[in-house]
Every structure is written in structure tokens, then in C-alpha cells.
Amino acid sequence: MEADSKPKKSGARLCCVCNQNRAALKRPKTLEQICRECFYAVFEEEIHQVILENQLFKPGDRIAIGASGGKDSTVLAYVLSELNRRHNYGLDLFLLSVDEGITGYRDDSLETVKRNELQYGLPLKIVSYKDLYGWTMDEIVKMIGLKNNCTFCGVFRRQALDRGAALLKVDKVATGHNADDIAETVLLNILRGDIARLSRCTSIITGEDGPIPRCKPFKYTYEKEIVMYAYFKKLDYFSTECIYSPNAYRGFAREFIKDLERIRPRAILDIIKSEMVQSLCLAGGAESRFTKAWHWSYSRPKQ
Amino acid sequence: MACNSSTCNSSGCYKGYEEEEQPKPNTKAAVNGGNSCQNLCVKCKVNEPVCCGIGGENSRFCKDCFKNNLYGKFKQAVTYNAMITPPDKVLVAFSGGPSSRVVLQFVHEMQYKAQKNYDANKDKSLPVFGVGVAFIDESSTHSFTSQHIEKAIEDIRLIVSNLAPPSKELFVVPIESIFSSDGIDGKERLKELLDAVSDVTGKEDLLSHLRILLLQKIASENGYTRIVLGSCTSRIACHVISATVKGQGYSLSADIQYVDSRWEIPVVLPLRDCPAQELNTLCSLDGSLKIVELLNGPCSGINGLVSSFVKVLQEENPSRECTIVRTAGKLTPFHFNRVPEIHDSNVPSATRRHQKRYTLKPNGSLSSDSFCPICNSPLKKSNFPSSLRSHGSQQNPDLFASACSSCQFQILPKDPSLMEEFLSLLPQQMITKAKHGDQGNFSLLREQIQEFLFSDGENEI
Numbered sequence: 001m002e003a004d005s006k007p008k009k010s011g012a013r014l015c016c017v018c019n020q021n022r023a024a025l026k027r028p029k030t031l032e033q034i035c036r037e038c039f040y041a042v043f044e045e046e047i048h049q050v051i052l053e054n055q056l057f058k059p060g061d062r063i064a065i066g067a068s069g070g071k072d073s074t075v076l077a078y079v080l081s082e083l084n085r086r087h088n089y090g091l092d093l094f095l096l097s098v099d100e101g102i103t104g105y106r107d108d109s110l111e112t113v114k115r116n117e118l119q120y121g122l123p124l125k126i127v128s129y130k131d132l133y134g135w136t137m138d139e140i141v142k143m144i145g146l147k148n149n150c151t152f153c154g155v156f157r158r159q160a161l162d163r164g165a166a167l168l169k170v171d172k173v174a175t176g177h178n179a180d181d182i183a184e185t186v187l188l189n190i191l192r193g194d195i196a197r198l199s200r201c202t203s204i205i206t207g208e209d210g211p212i213p214r215c216k217p218f219k220y221t222y223e224k225e226i227v228m229y230a231y232f233k234k235l236d237y238f239s240t241e242c243i244y245s246p247n248a249y250r251g252f253a254r255e256f257i258k259d260l261e262r263i264r265p266r267a268i269l270d271i272i273k274s275e276m277v278q279s280l281c282l283a284g285g286a287e288s289r290f291t292k293a294w295h296w297s298y299s300r301p302k303q
Numbered sequence: 304m305a306c307n308s309s310t311c312n313s314s315g316c317y318k319g320y321e322e323e324e325q326p327k328p329n330t331k332a333a334v335n336g337g338n339s340c341q342n343l344c345v346k347c348k349v350n351e352p353v354c355c356g357i358g359g360e361n362s363r364f365c366k367d368c369f370k371n372n373l374y375g376k377f378k379q380a381v382t383y384n385a386m387i388t389p390p391d392k393v394l395v396a397f398s399g400g401p402s403s404r405v406v407l408q409f410v411h412e413m414q415y416k417a418q419k420n421y422d423a424n425k426d427k428s429l430p431v432f433g434v435g436v437a438f439i440d441e442s443s444t445h446s447f448t449s450q451h452i453e454k455a456i457e458d459i460r461l462i463v464s465n466l467a468p469p470s471k472e473l474f475v476v477p478i479e480s481i482f483s484s485d486g487i488d489g490k491e492r493l494k495e496l497l498d499a500v501s502d503v504t505g506k507e508d509l510l511s512h513l514r515i516l517l518l519q520k521i522a523s524e525n526g527y528t529r530i531v532l533g534s535c536t537s538r539i540a541c542h543v544i545s546a547t548v549k550g551q552g553y554s555l556s557a558d559i560q561y562v563d564s565r566w567e568i569p570v571v572l573p574l575r576d577c578p579a580q581e582l583n584t585l586c587s588l589d590g591s592l593k594i595v596e597l598l599n600g601p602c603s604g605i606n607g608l609v610s611s612f613v614k615v616l617q618e619e620n621p622s623r624e625c626t627i628v629r630t631a632g633k634l635t636p637f638h639f640n641r642v643p644e645i646h647d648s649n650v651p652s653a654t655r656r657h658q659k660r661y662t663l664k665p666n667g668s669l670s671s672d673s674f675c676p677i678c679n680s681p682l683k684k685s686n687f688p689s690s691l692r693s694h695g696s697q698q699n700p701d702l703f704a705s706a707c708s709s710c711q712f713q714i715l716p717k718d719p720s721l722m723e724e725f726l727s728l729l730p731q732q733m734i735t736k737a738k739h740g741d742q743g744n745f746s747l748l749r750e751q752i753q754e755f756l757f758s759d760g761e762n763e764i
Contacts, residue, residue: 186547187544187547189630190543190544190547190627190630190631191616191623191626191627191630192626192630193626193627193629193630194630195630195633198630252612252615252616252619256608256612259608259612260548260605260608263504263604263605263608264502264504264605266712267548267549267550267605269550270548270549270550270709271547271548271550273550273552274547274550274551274552274553
């Protein structure tokens, strides 16, 4: 299957890219042995290529980075500002955070985002469910229990991001969804029979016909590599899971993806690239009605 | 109209039917959540229920109704897709497990009924379809004792001989017969071939491709016109997930339809709507449905991971497998996913009309000219330029370029210098496909430039 690319030389493994430094890690995506510096370089370069090939941004764009304080959004903020500088994207970057009102989780992670604001020099805007809807997630869970609460939270968060983005007057929202997330979503949509979502979930840009388009620069980036990057660069992030997540159905898919990665790392990308999207016959009706209603809610004057 | 589905919970369905039949006791029961219904079979309301379908408490059946429910799904699949018609000779692939035991039983019962009708009918115009059984002995790939295998084969012979009249021919064929050996020991060659595949999942998948090729060979050499597989909903659900995971999303819809005619002998899946759990229950209820212990070891690698994943999901929600298959059913099928048009006047015109209507589906289908020589999956037309770049000759087709990306990764050797040796180990059918694959692409190319070609002065490629 995958064999070591370099034989051991006098007890030291050499980086397979520069052949000079000692290898500090094995890349989860490709299992290559690589030194830290080369890892940073290849990690950042791959994301840069994804941005170019998919034309995610154009010069002068105002971009809101969905920032939760977790590793994905912290690394995204770090890498985007770095690439923006290095390659002169000409972007105006902002941090946009959503406070769902989950005690013991969100209140702590928001502190991290506030620190990120200072560390990366990016202006921060926080929108909360309490202000927007009059409900916190804690209150919602008290009302509906622990099943399906993620569904509510997901829908509210998307609208909250759109509202926050409108307040910031940005052109696009960038989120830290990584390859593992998208692979899990593909599986979930198959398991649940959600054809409409299945046809959209692998797009790197979504919502182009809506108020604010969204993009996922980490679409092809493995979660493990994001963790590794954050770890080696000693980035400040909040690493606890949402307290309501053990009951989430996504947990099944996540376990499976983790096991799958152990057997065949490239399977994660294979799921995303699976090309089922092209051959789906969509049942137009229900989906387009929903989209229309969503758009209508934006045509009303905002607060 | 009575609903055949054991899992149908729609309020207009069986509950309404109940209220019609026995308004007094059951109306109350239906409102109370069916407390008194639990003591009667939901279908006939006469016998005591002995088992549950996957609908759980809402689908308690007596033995006969349970079996009839499954048989009904089988019959509907066969009729609606014109799977078996009077002039056909069907070969049932028998592995010994519960699904293939049930499909064999159901095919036999269908044949038996047809035979009785034929005997009773003065006008002997409609022949009875023929049935044969094929068991593929894969013992050379595992380390079972020869006693074990011989006992299993004996059991299978007994099962098949008891399913008469009408009598059925049994083929017990070792997997290594796929190689039309010229003195080379088939077992050795098979072992070498499998050893040349380093990926565990690739090995298992290659073996299953060889299996279907061998079934094709048996059917073709003995005049069979259809191959029946016992693939049930559960197996298909596992295939959906594992194909997604292996990056085979494009060709997935080809493998999960009722009919697959890309092969020389069309392959049909009449148990597509039956969950494994119900088939297992049927076998345990009915003593005559003896199963032969599976001789093949458990799957490992990705296939094993996927089947334990689907099992976990099924335990959490019994209708999960159906949902997965239904989702994948929304993918556009291919043009070969229906039986070839029937021109035989012996086939009832009702069946022919039905089949014609079915094939005129508005959503259309995907067409494909080229197929992977190893797994026979349809290739996207964009693969076409890459195989043009191949420098393969007629003697040595460029196997790598003509294969799908999944086979390229998990089956073919990584080191190009080992490719020639690998090619020599493959069965002839795959080599032929690799050669014809190229020609298929050339004919596609030719079609595009046809109008500019003069008929003379062309070099035949």
C-alpha cells in the first residue's frame, strides 16, 4: 500500500521535499515524511492553489471569516491573512462570530476569538441568537430536548452569519469547513435521503443566488493537517466540542470517516470528488419553494 | 388498494384498511395505538403473528403472510422489470447464504407455478422458463479444510435436487476456472494474481469481479439468458456507501438497478426491495430454507468497515438501508439498466407493452461507450483523451489508461514495470476488454469527424 518514501540514513529520516532537514511529521493526507518548514509551505501553497483555481476572491473584496474560536476558523484566519499579504489578494478581512448562547462552550470560545482579533489585527463583529431571535440555544434545548437541536442551531447560525455579513457590508463569507466535514455531510445526506443538499454540499462556493455567497477554502484540507498546523505554529484556539454534540447524528458519520482515514487516507477526498452530483435528478419543487421563501425574508427592511 | 410494503406507515394505508374490515374492535385500537392489534397478524388478521418485519411493532406477521409479503416484492420486481420471460433460461447464483437461498426458492416457486399452468393448459404455446443454479467454490482463496467444503457442496446438491420438479442443473465451479488454462495451474495463477494486489480492499474487489466474470462464462457456455443474484436492500446499501467512499460515484447508479445489461448475459436483482433482516427471519422461520454456512471469510478493509457501519445505522433506525438505496436510486441510471427489448412473440404482449413503457422514462439515462476492463464500470467520456495518449499496442493494451480511477488505485500495481506481469495474470476476458476499450474510443472519435472523412485512403487502425 503506502511504503516509506525514504530509507533511513544514519538513523535520521530526511524531509522528502527539501532533503535537508530532518522529517518532523508524516503528512496525514499523503503519508509523506516532511519537515516543519516544508509542511507549512505545502499546506499554505495548496490552499493558495484552491483559492486561485476556484476563483474564490477578487481584489477589493471584503471578506468575513466565520470565526468560532475553534481550530478550523483560527487557522483559516491566520492562513488567509498570511496569503493575503504574501500574494497580494487585496482583500479586506474581518472576523465574524456567532454567539448561540451555549454556556460552558460558546462563552469560552468567544474569549478566544477576542484574542484572535488582537493577535491577527482583524476587526471582529459578534452577532448573538439572543439579540437576533430572542432565544439562546440553552433555552431552545430546554424547550425541545436533545434531539434535532443541531438542526435548529444550524439554520439559525446561517441566518445569523448572513445578518452579520450584511451589517459588515462584506461581499463574501469564508468558513473553515474542511474535507472531513464535507465528507461527513455527503454521507449524512445519503443516509437521510436529502437529495437537494447532496447536490449542493460539495460546492466550494454556495449561496451565489442568495444575499451573501459563502466559500470553503479548506474544502480539500484534511482536519488532521489543520490540527497539525495549529499545533506546530502554536496558534491560539479553543478545542472543546459543543456540549450538545454527543447526541448529534453526525457522530455516526464522523466515527466512520475517522476509521476510514486509518485504512485509506485518500478516501476522504474520493468521497468529495465522487461525481454523484452531476448525475442527480433533482425533484425541483420543494427545494425551490424553500429558497424563494428564504430570499423573501431578506427583501424586508433590516433592523 | 392494499399496500404491499411491510414498512408503510402512512396513515392512509393499512390503518384505514383495518378500520374498513373490522370497525368495532379495531377503530378503538387504532386510536389507542394498536394495543389489541398486537395479537393478530397485521395482514390476515386471523393468525397469530410470529415475527416482525423491519417496521417493528407495526408489522407483525404470521408465517404465511410474512413469506407472501416478501414473495410479493420479488414477484413485483420480476414482472415490472420483465426480468424473466417464458423463453428465458435463468441461472441463479447461489452462495449458500440466506439471500441466495430465498431467491432460489422464489424463482423455483415461480417456475413451479408456470409448470403447473403449462401442464393444465391445452395450448402449449408458452414454454416454461428454465432454471439452473451456479455455486462458485472459492475455497482456493481461503484455508478451509476439504472436508468442510465437500460437506457444503453436498448440502447444496441436496438443496437443489429437492427443488424439483422442474429439475435444475447445478454447476459447482471453482473460481480458478475463470482462467481458460493452457496447462498453467489455475490455482497458482489465481494466487499469484491476488498476491500482486497489495491493497486489501482491492484484493476483495478483484475477487468479486472475477466471480461475476465466471458467472457470465458459465451462463454463456450453457445457454442461459439471465443471471439472477440474491442481492438484497442491505447489500445494495453497503455498495452505495462503499462506492461513494472509493470515488466510484459516477458508475454507482449502474450497479444498483434492477437490471444490468452491460454484460453479455443480463444480470437481474429481484430481491432489491427486500431487507436482509427479513430474509434472515424467513430462513429461520421456514425449516425447509436451509442455508449453507458461508464459506468465505468476513470482509476486511473498506468493505468490512462499511458493512459494520451500515449495521450500526440499521440498528439505530430500521429503515436506514431503504433510505440509502432510495437516495442512490435518484441517480440517473444508464442506458443498459433495462432488459434488452423483447422481440419474442412468445412473451405475453402485456409484458412487452409494460417493458416498452418502462424504457421510455422521461428523465433519460446516461450513455457510455467505454468501460473499465477490470470492474466493467462505465467511464465518463472525459477519460477518453487520456487513453488516446496511451501508447498501448494491440498486443499490449495500456491497461492503466483504460481502467477507472478506482481500479487504477486499488488493484493495478503502483510500479509501472510490474504492469506487464500483472497483465499476463489477468483472465482473458479482461484483456480483451482492455483492447476493445481502445477501439471503442476510436469509434467515438471517428463518429465526430465522420463527415470530413473520405472512404478511400484511410488506414485501418
